[in-house]
Amino acid sequence: MNSLLQCTAVTLLPPEALLLLPSAGVDDSGDPEPYVLCELGEHDGPHTEHAAFLRPGRTPDSAAQWFFWTGDGTERAHRIDRAPWCPALLRRLSTDVVRQCSFFDHHTAPHSWDVDDPLGDLVAERLVPDDSPEG
Template sequence: MLQCTAVTLLPPDALLRLIAPGVDDPGDPEPYVLCELGEHNGQHTEHAAFLRPGRTPDSPAQWFFWTGGGPERVHRTDRAPWCPALLRRLGTDVVRRCAFFDHHPASHSWDVEDPLGDLIAERLVPDDSPEGGPCP
């Protein structure tokens, strides 16, 4: 399944939260975010972009959810627990976690093809994950 193509501009309040004092290195907050889910109906189902992780890899991460676009856009910033789904590779002990939030629409992250989004995938995979990003 292909990745949803929705893109939106982060509102100032969500951006501020990303760069709030006391936050661990937020990197370079990008005002534009992409929906990271597999293709879904954006009229009725919220798009979602990962903002930043929780305090531990297991704690709920912060996501930006929105529906519609332009002046019609409705959005919220919220913490969401991770999707509990795991993908176990046959023949190896590698277990991959779904990189989306619990009860997300469409496919789990490993079934979403993202032609442009290696950068985003890197951000989603926790450092201590068995699949921790591309080899140097």
């Protein structure tokens, strides 16, 4: 199976999106994380929206809220929108476990199970200066 790298786009959430995060108001670390990563597999093109999950709907099956954006810095255009879940399912015959794609319906790029998730490393690389030659 060929898996793709996750998109590396990172953006700063505007205040109205921060308010929607389930952790908003919870101040246990004292360090709120206003950055989100695009969760989709690598995709291209200036008109293809990046997408980051904000919060679930009222039930597991109802539409969740997502942050969509294109561009960066002053060029950025964004919207906060509800999107139904991608209906794609992956059944592993060996275990009979069924996974549902964790992206929204009509997303670009492959389904979530085909995307490698280097999220932790990317966040660390981008937000924490590290000039250690060892990597």
